[in-house]
Every structure is written in C-alpha cells, then in structure tokens.
Amino acid sequence: MNKHKLQRIYYEWQQIIKILFLSFLILFSLNFTFAHTEDAELNAEIQKGRELVEKFSRGEIKCQNLTNEDFHSVGEYVMEQMIGGSDHLTMNKMIEQMHGKKGEELMHINMGKRFLGCDVLTSSNSTRTNANNFFMMPMHMWGSNFPMFSPYWMNPSSGMGYWQGWWNFTNWRGWNVLAPIFGILGFLWLLIILSFPVLVLILLILGIIYMLKKLRSEIKKE
Numbered sequence: 001m002n003k004h005k006l007q008r009i010y011y012e013w014q015q016i017i018k019i020l021f022l023s024f025l026i027l028f029s030l031n032f033t034f035a036h037t038e039d040a041e042l043n044a045e046i047q048k049g050r051e052l053v054e055k056f057s058r059g060e061i062k063c064q065n066l067t068n069e070d071f072h073s074v075g076e077y078v079m080e081q082m083i084g085g086s087d088h089l090t091m092n093k094m095i096e097q098m099h100g101k102k103g104e105e106l107m108h109i110n111m112g113k114r115f116l117g118c119d120v121l122t123s124s125n126s127t128r129t130n131a132n133n134f135f136m137m138p139m140h141m142w143g144s145n146f147p148m149f150s151p152y153w154m155n156p157s158s159g160m161g162y163w164q165g166w167w168n169f170t171n172w173r174g175w176n177v178l179a180p181i182f183g184i185l186g187f188l189w190l191l192i193i194l195s196f197p198v199l200v201l202i203l204l205i206l207g208i209i210y211m212l213k214k215l216r217s218e219i220k221k222e
Contacts, residue, residue: 017208024201049077056116063118068109075108078115
C-alpha cells in the first residue's frame, strides 16, 4: 500500500471520528433536554393535582366533575408527597418499564380516586375525608393511611388486579427504609439504559483512534 493511499485513508478516518464526536455531543444534548422536559411535565402534573385537591377539599368540585386525567394529576401529587424529588420520577419510570405506560397511568388514576374517595369501594359519606385531612396530617402518619403501592392502587374494583401484590408489602413507613434501595436500583437501571448508546459511541471512537495510530505508523514506515 503506497503512502498516498495511506494518507487518504488516514484523512477519511479523521473525518469519521469528527462525525462521531459531533454525534456524541448531539446525543448528550438530547438526553439532557429530554430529562428536563420530563421534570417540567411532572411538575405541571403535580401542581394541577394540588389545585384539584384544594378545590375538592373546599367542596368546589365533586367526583363526577373529574376525569381520569384529573385523577392522574391528583395521583401524581399524592405520590410526590410520599416520595418526592428525583425518586418520584425514577419510580414512575420503573413502573412504566415493568408494566407499560398504561399500567403506570392506571396506578396514578386509581391512587387519585382512592385519595379523594371517588373509587367504588369508598363510602359516599367519606368522600372528602382524605382530601380534608391531607392538609392537617403530619407526614409520619401517611403510612397508616396510604399503603402506597398495594394492589388496591392498581385495581381498586377488585383489590388485586394484575399486579398480584407487587407492592403489597410497602407502606409509607416501610418506604422510608426501602426508598434509598429502590432509588439506587432505579438510578443504576436508568444509567445503563441512557448511557448504553454513549458507551457504544465511546468504544467506536477508541477503536477508530487505535486504527488511526496504526495507519500513522504505516505511513511513517512508507
């Protein structure tokens, strides 16, 4: 292989590595933008849920005035008070990965219904009990009132549903202990998913750099 041909190959590989580097920057920017968008959407849901809970506690709206979308927002708000911060978004992602988007939405809808007393198993006399007590309840008392991820949240009409006790063992006090564990596991899982394309790109770049060095040494020999 003559020197001119080696130089041309070397130049082509340089262009490839530049393109890959730009792709890496674009991918990183997209991941950052996507994460920021998710946070903004969740915060909007939480704020909407809070407003609905406040209106409900004042008797301005009733169960029949609320849609599944409204109950979903209330569920997000209640979950935020139980977990809060990045753990909330992490848990949403974990549930979505395991049971799909519809399963994650169903959980929040049923959580909102249960909290407001709008589910089929709640007495009409206690319709606003949870919402009224919500603002007066100390945070350490949430556990006894809201077993957060029991199967009931997933399918209140049967109390079991397809979740089959998936989160049956957790309540708020138990969650205090388990939250760091699930938070770490969820973070590691998301890190693997989000970083896999980046790792592949890095390995490709390292491989190309290695080949460029070999070509360079061949050119010098020529």
